Amino acid sequence: MTGSLRIWRRMVMPDLVRAHRYQSLPEQGPKVLFFSGGSALNKISRVFKEYTHHSIHLVTPFDSGGSSARLRAEFDIPAVGDLRSRLMALADETVMGQPEVYDLFTHRLAQYEEPLALRAQLQLLVSGEHPLIECIPNPMKALIQTQLAVTQARIHDAFDLRGASIGNLIMAGGYLNNQQQLDPIVFLFSRLVKTLGDVKTTLDASFHLGVELENGDIVLGQHNITGKEKGTLPSPIKRMWLNKGLREIVHTNQHIGDDRKDAIEGADLICYPPGSFYSSLLANLMPEGVGRSICQNPNPKVYLPNLGVDPEQQGLPLMERIKRLIVTVLADVKAEAHFSALDYLLLDDVYDYGVVDVNQLNDLNIMVIKTPLIAEKVDKYDERLVAKALLSFA
Structure with missing residues (x-):
């Protein structure tokens, strides 16, 4: 009979010996999975490939802005821009x-x-x-x-x-x-x-994003949500769904492929990385089967929050973002979760993320790990410090 076991070990943060070992033999490095959307993770990815050639990047195909928007409108295809840029970030x-x-x-x-x-x-x-x-x-x-x-x-x-x-x-x-x-x-x-890694869209499907705001407004299309191509939303986001097309509300979804399911369940570490909170991170967690696969994985899950200003996070302090992340994952779990949706909150040791309620995190069985992650720019993570910190979990 076979089954899953959780094996605990003493963790050093950052574990420089472990990072050096991975850097010496990146072709034997760990399977670190990122639920990542746009360009926020590209610089980290370029450094990460020096430590492992087995990172897994599930990127959102739901973008509807930039030059990808023209191709989507012309051919009704999934967004390929983020996919292409991550392939390039991981290129040898x-x-x-x-x-x-x-x-x-x-x-x-x-x-x-x-x-x-x-x-x-x-x-x-x-x-x-x-x-x-x-x-x-x-x-x-x-x-x-x-x-x-x-x-x-x-x-x-x-x-x-x-x-x-x-x-x-x-x-x-x-x-x-x-x-x-x-x-x-x-x-x-x-x-x-x-x-030097594995890059896929979470779904091989041409869907869009839809959100309802706290004031009752409905907004369709990633480009209308991010606050980057259009103005910041007039009200915080209340809920989000996958939508068929951009003209009217047509709720839709699709189950992830078996290869995605296997990749999520078999990852040595799952990272919820920086990026637009709704259109990059939570959007990747919405397809059917993603949450179930996460909760079938016994290995560590780490959330690395955004620095600076993300227009999608208006009205969402850090503790509320953590709750929404967990709720989004567990919404897909039909029965009792075998394992957790989130284990660690990885923070820079001096940056002000707002209120970090340790008692509330303890109730959620989430441990806070603080370590230097910012070297120079106040609102930018240092790619190498982040890579070494994440590899300390794997």
């Missing part, structure tokens, strides 16, 4: 990597170029004559050209290419060319740039 940057592919994937077309000039640049990329693609050897070059050609053939004449990410255009073509499935093209491009 040593001589063993593919710097030419990396340069292509991170390139954006000019923001203020004439439409005809941008179309001409796209044609040069498709034909393989653009300087960014000429230097890529076959068969990689041919694979990339094929995906770009699909996108080029499918976009309307009026499609706005200003500031478009080439990586996003390639991934959109791959999605359309693979029976509208994102996973095969993510797998392919992970190999092309030699990603």
